[in-house]
Amino acid sequence: MGNFAANEGLSIFVILVWLGINVFLFVYFYLAFLIERYYYTRVILGHALSWARAPAACLNFNCMLILLPVCRNLLSFLRGSIQYCSRTAARQLDRNLTFHKLVAYMIAFHTAIHIIAHLFNFERFMDSQLMINSSYLPYVLSQMGNNDNRSYLNPIRTNETNPTIVMFTTIAGLTGVVITLALILIITSSMEVIRRSYFEVFWFTHHLFILFFIGLVLHGVGRIVRGQTLESVKVHNPDECHSQFETWGKNGTNCPEPVFAGNPPMTWKWVVGPMILYVCERLVRFYRSQQKVVITKVVMHPSKTLELQMKKKGFKMEVGQYVFIQCPSISQLEWHPFTLTSAPEEDHLSVHIRIVGDWTQALYTACGGDKTVVMDAWTLPKVAVDGPFGTASEDVFRYEVVMLVGAGIGVTPFASVLKSVWYKHVQENKNVFTKKIYFYWLCPETQAFEWFADLLQSLERQMMEKDISDFLSYNIYLTRWKDAEAAHFRVQYEAEDDPITGLKQKTLYGKPNWDNEFSAIATQHPGSKVGVFLCGPMALATALGKQCISHTESGTEFIFNKENF
């Protein structure tokens, strides 16, 4: 079974606690509306009242939570503080987007229950206005408060209307429609297909959350949930008086007319904290984006990869972190994340950007990618950089043995790691905790090797000079090739350098046999914690996750870390 608990234990615990709180709130608030104060409300509505209020409480809780996982500066700060106590807890913060999605699904689920319950509520309120019969308690109750229009029970005040009109003319109804629509649009544009293909649509539509939160806070302002006031309950006990409704307030009874009032809005108490935190987060992002960034070098690599080297005053990074880059001349509103490929020891920061869409294409043109003359530094576009933000790669140096697996462009964070490893070992001669790195790169096409192959070649050369060539063992797998290329490889079989990369270590063809690899590493390093880091597609993540769990036996522990954007 392996050490499932080490890899997944904390996540499962967090989810269980969160679900537990949801269940608790649901049941607690369901029961809270079964008390005396709401007796008369329940005469009209039945249990639909509780069915509406219980998910409302859960919605308050979840709307409070949903803003927190996306405050990435706050999380980065927390991560930095926590990782001195517990590496596992810090890694939990990497799953923030997963948690954000879970909370979003819960919000959608509770919204559905809340709306369905309110459909029944509206219908029953309307019914009790329409059944004009003074021997019918719901009707009598609905006529209360007709004089001063304040102490009423039934929010539908007349019988010459219908629920649809009432919905659009009450604050609760109108805000309810607005926030539900915002929620639906946010959800449909966040579907994986749309998000992966048209990030801009996803990002812009997601900003409807501002409307969502404004509507949410205003939703209860109309005080539409009504019950007996506490003073009224003291003098008019519903259990005793409900059957004498035809003689309330008349001379001789001890049941005065009941007085009703609405509940004050509660939602703002739940969400005001996270809203303030999120506003601070956006301010921090804005402030950081205003800091001056200068592009010092632009390199155009084959297979449509653009390298930008930049300098920003006071910029400090760790290995494998990422930044958000904005180019105002292309778009004022778009920030795109890119992994840093430079090492912390270098004096500049660099990113390798693959040109796949509009924004990256425009960046390529703005940086003079299609021009052959040298561009002056002042003609390069102004960019803004927000970050750096932490990812699992920061943890690489905390393991004695490390497996780095990158698929295609997913190798970029490891460029930073390898460079940093090199600087640490050679230039500063520090005592590095990491003793051995196994590096796997899975790539579908040969040209994608170019810029990374240069890095590996220089590392290989330098390692041979310093005679520490077995510190880093790298395996490059070409997963797809054409028949013509295959002929070339076969011929070059005898050559000393690899025909594709020019490296001493030969390129391997096909996909790696992970079972063998993990077993070999486990036998080589018994009793150590091996960190497995992956940047690549989900399928590979599942495969590697399974391998980690199944190969973690007595002694060797494989801990799986995954990142993607």
Add this chain to the structure above:
Amino acid sequence: MGKIEWAMWANEQALAAGLIYATGGIVGVAGQFRGWQFACFGIAAGVFVCLLEYPRSKRGKGTSVERTGQYCFTVCVKAFGPLTRNYYIRAFLHATLCVPGGFMLATVLGCVCLGIASLIYLTAAIHGEHWEPILPRREPPKRVGDSIKEPPQNPPPRPPPELRRKKADKLEAAAYDNPMSVTVSE
């Protein structure tokens, strides 16, 4: 990432709207609300929209991701030809289907969502998009040369690694003939 294909978002929105329309209708009928006839219509319209929108269209650029089990729906929708291919017709259809939902509270949300989907489809139609079925690609049968009746299934046998590692200048001592001429300087 590329230029937005509005139809993809319209499709997600319409599918969600269909579900919401149908759910509102079910609540309206189950609770026997006033105007339950509109709720009945809501169920029918919602289910119809879901069936129509379930098969995803093939993308103009990039790989299309099918929904699970959508092939039979694709075949049905394809059978209607230009009626389902054209997004103007679809926008108009959704707009008409959504109107009766506005007459009853339970189906109002479905009505508005479907209306929004209709607008996004209109945008898609204006941008010249249309619905393409995702059909499984039929692989052309592998053409082999006339002289080869059956290509070999296994790779040719190779000598053990020690013998294989002969350098090009020791061709005579090598355990096999190279299939292609190997020169010393490559």
